[in-house]
Amino acid sequence: PSIRLLQVDHVTSNVPANDTQVANSGWKPCIPQYVAEFSSVAYFFAREIYEKKGIPIGLIHTSWGGTPAEAWMSAEALSEFPYFNQQLEALKDSSPEKDLQRLLTWQETVNKKDKGFVLGKPQWVLKGFDDSTWSTIPIGINWENSVLPDFDGVVWLRKKVEIPASFANKELKISLGTIDDNDITYFNGEKVGETTGYDRQRTYTVPANMVKQGYTEITIRVFDGMGGGGVVAKNEELYLAPADGSRITLSGDWKYKVGVNLKEVPPAPISSSGSGRPTVLYNKMIHPFLQFAVRGMLWYQGESNADRATQYQTLFPALISDWRKKWNLGDLPFYFVQLANFKKVDTIPGPSAWAELRDAQFGALKLKNTGMAVAIDIGDANDIHPKNKQEVGHRLALIALAKTYGANIAYSGPLYRSHQIIGGKIIVEFNLADGLKTADGKSLTGFTIAGADQKFYSAKAI
Structure with missing residues (x-):
């Protein structure tokens, strides 16, 4: 009961707001009913501080996964970065209708660049299409951990499957598990389904009149807008099956070819309701709390700025200074987590956006009253959100105990x-x-x- 929790809902605003929305009708005690949906890192941090110091602690959890630092900064702070001028101006001229039109125009541009389309019609899905020159890729994993590192765009996947006589003229289910981000799936050149969203299960139906004995070709057009991509389902989720329970596995290697790399087209338009727009999370999820007398901040972010790691060298310190200025409580403690390890180890030495981002985070230690919890040793190569939150919370707690509460302990490597x-x-x-x-x-x-x-x-x- 000496640890209290306030969970802020995911909300945005184009202008600074004095109110926000919170879960569970406000402050709640730290009990299983409420802590289960709270930040694990914040909980483990607070638990250790309370165990060591015995002081009441209030935690305000205001976060939104996959968002960039600029979304958490004020317009005043971002005025020092011309890179964001166009986006900030766009916020003044935004509406759902205009957003939709901009998005449709951009999608049309992507489709025109997609080599899998000819005159607006898919060609790489046709039965008998010659894919003998295509490369192979194992599905069931994030392709950024495989043959397509740091890739965003469209990839076409094809697999030839032999349909036994027992399946012929029967309705079939295609199970593809989850696909990051969007897909359109074809069976012998005919579209059988499409889904938008990286976290949604894909199950499509193939009509009985399309199922013939012999070889069949399944094609998936995968669109990945950012971050990891591909068919990321478990092997047991990948199959073709009739209603009798028998099945053909679809796991293993597929043929693949890139349709379009998003580097070949202009950046996607920013939605007026999107969480990644500059200032919109600051306006609604930070600004309302400026009236609170906070003791310090914990920050766990960086992945969404990795493609602009050089900019982060100045952007991140500007965010810290921005918050301190707005709270007007001096050099408030600001303790942050350096990016954990993620993706497979590169066997060939080369540049790394994540390494550059970590160095930019390290550079923020030049500001007074900051601390950095290193997490390079406790991440997960296959999960951008590593599970060991307790150790992350512990390392942040060590920093706070030493630098905020004066404990004479080792707090950093x-x-x-x-x-x-x-x-x-x-x-x-x-x-x-x-x-x-x-x-x-x-x-x-x-x-x-x-x-x-x-x-x-x-x-x-x-």
């Missing part, structure tokens, strides 16, 4: 201080590195270096 090149070696110096050694006693891994030519090489750390 080593942090880069400087480097120099001597005799073909790079000597790296760290802060907070007393007694530094690897946990397993083995050599350090994961180091790459690059010169001004941006050619990356693996490096051995000793």
Whole structure:
């Protein structure tokens, strides 16, 4: 009961608001009924602070997954970034009707660029289409962890399936599990279904008159607007089956070919109701709380700005300064989580947007009264939202106990201080590195270096 929870609903506004919407009719005690839907990181953080200090704690959870930092900043702060001028102006001239027209125009542009269409009609779905030159891809995984890293756009997938006599002239169900983001699915060139949304199960019906003995071709046009993409279902969710319970698996390798890369078209229009627009979350989910005397902030974000990591070097510190200025409570503690590890390990050294974003987060430590919880060791290669929230909350709590409550404890791992090149070696110096050694006693891994030519090489750390 000494920890209280306030869960803010997902709401937006084009202008600063003095009121907002909250769940459960307001503040609630920290009991299973309410904490189950609350931020796990915030809960574990508060629990440890309470156990160590015995002080009442109120948590305001205001967050929205997959949103960029600029959505949480005021128009005043963003006025220093010309990059957002056009979007801010668009907010003044937005409506659902105009949004829809802009979106339809943009989708038409994408379709015209999509090589799978000819004169507006799908060609790569036709029965007998020659896909012998296409590459293969295993489905059931995020394609950004496979053959299409950092890809957004349209990919066409094809698989040839042998229909047994026992299936012929029977209605079939195609199960494809979840697809990130949208799909249109074809059976022998005929459309059998389409779904919008990365978290929706796909189950389509093939009419009995379309089911013939012999080889059949199933084609899926997958559109991925941002982040991970592909058919991400479990193997057991991928099958073709009649009503009698027998089935043919659709897991394994499929043929694939890129229809269009979104880098080839203008950026998608920003919806007037979308959560990613500049200022709209600040206006409705932060501004109403400026009247509260808060003790500090916890920040866990970054993925949605990874494609603009260089900009984040100045954008993130500007957000911190913006909030402090608006609350007018001095250099309020601002503790944040560095991006966790995600995606498979690259076997070939090269640039990394996520590594650049982590470095931009690290740079924010130059501001007073900030702290960073490193999470590079506790992430999940296949899940952008790693499950180990307790350790993240613990690491944030250590920072707060040391820097806010004065505890004499180790609260951070080593942090880069400087480097120099001597005799073909790079000597790296760290802060907070007393007694530094690897946990397993083995050599350090994961180091790459690059010169001004941006050619990356693996490096051995000793």
